[in-house]
Amino acid sequence: MYSAVHSGALQGVCAYMVSVEVDIARGLPAFLMVGSLSTEVRESRERVTVALKNVGLNLPPCRITVNLSPADRRKEGTAFDLPIAVGMLEAMELVPAGAAEGLLFLGELGLNGELKKARGVLPIVRAAEAEGIRECIVPGANAREGGVIPGIRVRGAENILEIMHFLMARGEERDRVLPRTFVDTESLFAEMERDGGGLQGRPDFAEVTGQETARRAAEIAAAGFHNLLMVGPPGAGKSMIARRIPGILPPLTLEESLEVTSVVSVAGLLEEGEALVTGRPFRSPHHTISQAALIGGSTAPKPGMISLAHRGVLFLDELPEFQRASLDALRQPLEERRVTISRVSGNVTYPSDFMLVCAMNPCPCGYYPDRARCSCTRPQVHRYMGKVSGPILDRIDLCVELAAVDYDSLKSRAKAESSAEIRVRVERARRIQEERFRGTSTRFNGDIEVSAMERYCGLGEEQQRCMERLYGSLQLSARAYHRILRVARTIADLEGAEEIGTAHLMEASYYRPSMEYWGN
Incomplete structure (x- = not known):
């Protein structure tokens, strides 16, 4: 039997979708994993098989092949344990066919079937929401992290048995097995404001x-x-x-x-x-x-x-x-x-x-x-x-x-x-x-480009004469000159002044590295 389950992988702080394909066929017992995998991903086969055995689900003697697609992108981490386990359950017909359709699974499995905290859940849930996936199943420890994304239903599970019961349930019964976790970010920030x-x-x-x-x-x-x-x-x-x-x-x-x-x-x-x-x-x-x-x-x-x-x-x-x-x-x-x-x-x-x-x-x-x-x-x-x-x-x-x-x-x-x-x-x-x-x-102001200096840090005649004197007396470089203008622009903003004044330039020049120490 064949099954495919959605999951996600990280590339920096961005994420992309991964299809976990599982095929179970007759033949000499084997567990093969392909798809440009790191060592910790390959170790999933041991964690998954032992976890399923310890919750009472013994694997039949068969040939199991797992492919993580796209196969040309490197997969890192331990969060593929859960989607591999779900794919195997569906391929062995222990859960109804199509029960995992439209769902994304993410999480590491302990040897007792417990779901452990995974890293990178938030960016993966954001990517899943952008791809149109309607629900994510994540470890309970990560549920609030994923629950801040409003456009997708995030459910936290504690072990593989809870997920089996969820997949065998239908309609509203699923909400009773694994309730949705939702975090009201507006209330979160409002509470922070109330706390000063x-x-x-x-x-x-x-x-x-x-x-x-x-x-x-x-x-x-x-x-x-x-x-x-x-x-x-x-x-x-x-x-x-x-x-x-x-x-x-x-x-x-x-x-x-x-x-x-x-x-x-x-x-x-x-x-x-x-x-x-x-x-x-x-x-x-x-x-x-x-x-x-x-x-x-x-x-x-x-x-x-x-x-x-x-x-x-x-x-x-x-x-x-x-x-x-x-x-x-x-x-x-x-x-x-x-x-x-x-x-x-x-x-x-x-x-x-x-x-x-x-x-x-x-x-x-x-x-x-x-x-x-x-x-x-x-x-x-x-x-x-x-x-x-x-x-x-x-x-x-x-x-x-x-x-x-x-x-x-x-x-x-x-x-x-x-x-x-x-x-x-x-x-x-x-x-x-x-x-x-x-x-x-x-x-x-600290980001102002040199090309925009005249637009945002323009000087009057008196201020130009002041900068000319400072440029010579402080032996400024071109970069130091522009840095003084940026700082002066900020000092003027703190005072609510529309234009940079002489006093702003003098104060900004005061914060130059001392010539006594660095000679510049």
């Missing part, structure tokens, strides 16, 4: 003592989606500020949330029972991280930290301690907002639209230029700072130096601005940018 727009439980800027310049730089960076570098001694508050930046970014939209959740799901990091990731991601890898873990890769390419930080913040603490090759690999993702990983099996593209926030000490001991505590020579300082390559430094829009917090600031009872207060200004600036760039591919 996602700020509840997040670190607050009100806890940051002093460091007004760094707080201001963080606000500008968040408003224009600019990259930020903080330089200062240990204990100055660099990490503390960085961890509070997601709290001043606007909340995720539904589409952004689906993008972020898809990446997390593909990586297998979505919490069991979690429907959507509704908070801005914040990823802070240790400086010993490998290039493959940072950018993404391995034999079967998986999302790296830059993709897990999509739509959020990637924080690199102790920046000079990272491998130079790993840092230089960030160049393309920072420019293109995506990363393409090439392997013999093909190319995989992951989104990587993140805000880069970095922190570093000014010298190996961390206390330069305080000569009371720093004994580093100037060559040592330049050598240490030189670990950050020019091309990476050139892609950072704002650089701010932090001094050690003095005692008076530490003991001051004056309450600093909270994240909620700062977010109001950031959201207002973001709305201005949304209106400005409507109908274009540009989203934020």
